[in-house]
Amino acid sequence: MAATGRRYAQAAFELAKEKNNLDRWEKDLAQAAEVLGDSDVLGFLDAPQVADSVKLDGISKLMSDVDVLVRNTVNLMTVNRDITKFADMYRLFSEMADEHRGIARAEVVTAVPLDDARRSKIADGLAKLVGRTEVKISESVDPEIIGGVVAKVGDRLIDGSTRTQLRAMRDSLAERPVD
Missing domain, CATH: 1.10.520.20 (N-terminal domain of the delta subunit of the F1F0-ATP synthase)
Incomplete structure (x- = not known):
């Protein structure tokens, strides 16, 4: 198809x-x-x-x-x-x-709805990160991520969520005892 x-x-x-x-x-x-x-x-x-x-x-x-x-x-x-x-x-x-215009599309998940300034900042940051002139964002809200941003651009996943950072910290603490 x-x-x-x-x-x-x-x-x-x-x-x-x-x-x-x-x-x-x-x-x-x-x-x-x-x-x-x-x-x-x-x-x-x-x-x-x-x-x-x-x-x-x-x-x-x-x-x-x-x-x-x-x-x-x-x-x-x-x-x-x-x-x-x-x-x-x-x-x-x-x-x-x-693609022809150098524009990428991103699916962005945040814990709370984005305001225009934050949306623009995220779009600019993602554009620099993936080497494009512009990133168009489609957004959704998921309170489960606690804070931060999870973005998918093409086949790249950028996970800057608080939930993931807390998990990494927990895993790190579980691996080695802190003196």
Whole structure:
């Protein structure tokens, strides 16, 4: 499944780069993703009993203000019976666009919600740490970590939580007696 989504994403990304309109593609793919996020629309486009011409007409109406090349991608995925992989394709395209721009994405867990200043400081620190110009953060709160930050950037895990530091201290004390 992911291989097909990846092929479409790669082709779309190369085309967007070649035409030098990555921003427009991202905006229009987001709009298409919103339309296709409706289970009724997706079901209609994936239904084998509905003629392709009817589906393509529907896409044309639902996505009339989306760039023709983006619409053609949706048309192609529909005709090839791959439209259910659109969300995967869109996610992969966004990751490729971020990579191209030097942007990394991070999942950040904190014990309490972040304010803007702290969020910005964490994003800047992570960007320096992973060698990127910018880090976009998606955040969640987990009181179990007690304090600090746990961040996942790509396949790197940065654990600066108080819970982990306390565990390390406890383990260290258990290993050797303190005089």
